[in-house]
Amino acid sequence: MKILVTGRQGQVVQSLVERSASHxxxxxxxxxxxxxxxxxxxxxxxxxxxxxxxxxxxAAAYTAVDQAEDEPDKARAVNALGAEAVSAAAAxxxxxxxxxxxxxxxxxxxxxxxxxxxxTGPQSVYGATKLExxxxxxxxxxxxxxxxxxxxxxxFGKNFLKTMLRLAETRNEISVVADQWGNPTSxxxxxxxxxxxANALNQTPNFSQYGIYHLAGTGDTNWxxxxxxxxxxxxxxxxxxxxxxxxxxxxxxxxxxxxxxxRLSTEHFSRVFGWRAPNWEDSSASTVNRLxxxxx
Numbered sequence: 001m002k003i004l005v006t007g008r009q010g011q012v013v014q015s016l017v018e019r020s021a022s023h024x025x026x027x028x029x030x031x032x033x034x035x036x037x038x039x040x041x042x043x044x045x046x047x048x049x050x051x052x053x054x055x056x057x058x059a060a061a062y063t064a065v066d067q068a069e070d071e072p073d074k075a076r077a078v079n080a081l082g083a084e085a086v087s088a089a090a091a092x093x094x095x096x097x098x099x100x101x102x103x104x105x106x107x108x109x110x111x112x113x114x115x116x117x118x119x120t121g122p123q124s125v126y127g128a129t130k131l132e133x134x135x136x137x138x139x140x141x142x143x144x145x146x147x148x149x150x151x152x153x154x155x156f157g158k159n160f161l162k163t164m165l166r167l168a169e170t171r172n173e174i175s176v177v178a179d180q181w182g183n184p185t186s187x188x189x190x191x192x193x194x195x196x197x198a199n200a201l202n203q204t205p206n207f208s209q210y211g212i213y214h215l216a217g218t219g220d221t222n223w224x225x226x227x228x229x230x231x232x233x234x235x236x237x238x239x240x241x242x243x244x245x246x247x248x249x250x251x252x253x254x255x256x257x258x259x260x261x262x263r264l265s266t267e268h269f270s271r272v273f274g275w276r277a278p279n280w281e282d283s284s285a286s287t288v289n290r291l292x293x294x295x296x
Contacts, residue, residue, distance in 0.1 A: 147194075
C-alpha cells in the first residue's frame, strides 16, 4: 500500500518511515519543503497526481503553540487551509485522508476524558486553527479520518521528553506544572496505529465509519508526573536525571492558554479498529532507553 505523508521532519512522518520497515506491503512517500509548502499548497494536486497513493496522511502542521498567538494567519494557513488542500487532493483521486489533529481543540473544563462527540472550545490560536482544519478536511473529502492525539513525543525532532532529558544534563531540579492533565503519546505508536488502519482500509473497500477518532497513549498523567517518569527511567538506564518540582500553571505563564484537562477517551478507536496504544509509561520508557543508549 502506497501512503503519501505530508512533511519530512515531523515526529509522525519519521515514525511512519521507521515503522513501515516492518510492514512489507506498505511504502511511505514523504513530501515536504521545498516540494510542498502548506502555506502555499498550490502544488499539492500535481504531487498527489504523480504519486498516485492509496492513502494520504495529513501530518504536517504548524505546532509552535505559543508562537501561533503572534502568527495567527500563518498558523491558519498551514493548519486549516493547507490541511483542506491536502484533503481535497486526496478526494480528487478518490482516496481516503487521515488527518492528525490535537487535544487542544477542547477547553479543558471537563472533569473526565473527552469523547469525540463532546463540544469543542479551543483556548489558543493553535487549537482554533486545528479545529478549523478538522472541519475543512471533513468538508473537502467524505473519506476522512481525523485522529486527535495528545502530548506527542518520540526519538525524533523536538518534544517534551527530549527537553526533560536535555535539561537534566545541567540541572539538579526542574520545575514542571502539575495542574494540566493529558495522555502522553508516542509518535511510534501513532505510526503503528496508522499502518494498522491503512491495512484495515485496504481490506475493507466499502469502509463507512469515517469521521473523528481519539488516538492517544493509554493512561493519563500530568506534566510533572510525565517528567518524573522520564527522569526516573533515565536514572535507571544510567542517563541524565533530576528532581522534579511541581508548580502550578500561574507560576509558568505562557502566551497560549493550555487546557487543564485534555485527557482523551480512545474507546471509539478501539471498538472500530481493534487497536489500542500501549500504556504511556511503557512507551515512554522505551523511548528514554533508546535515547540514553544513543548517548552512550
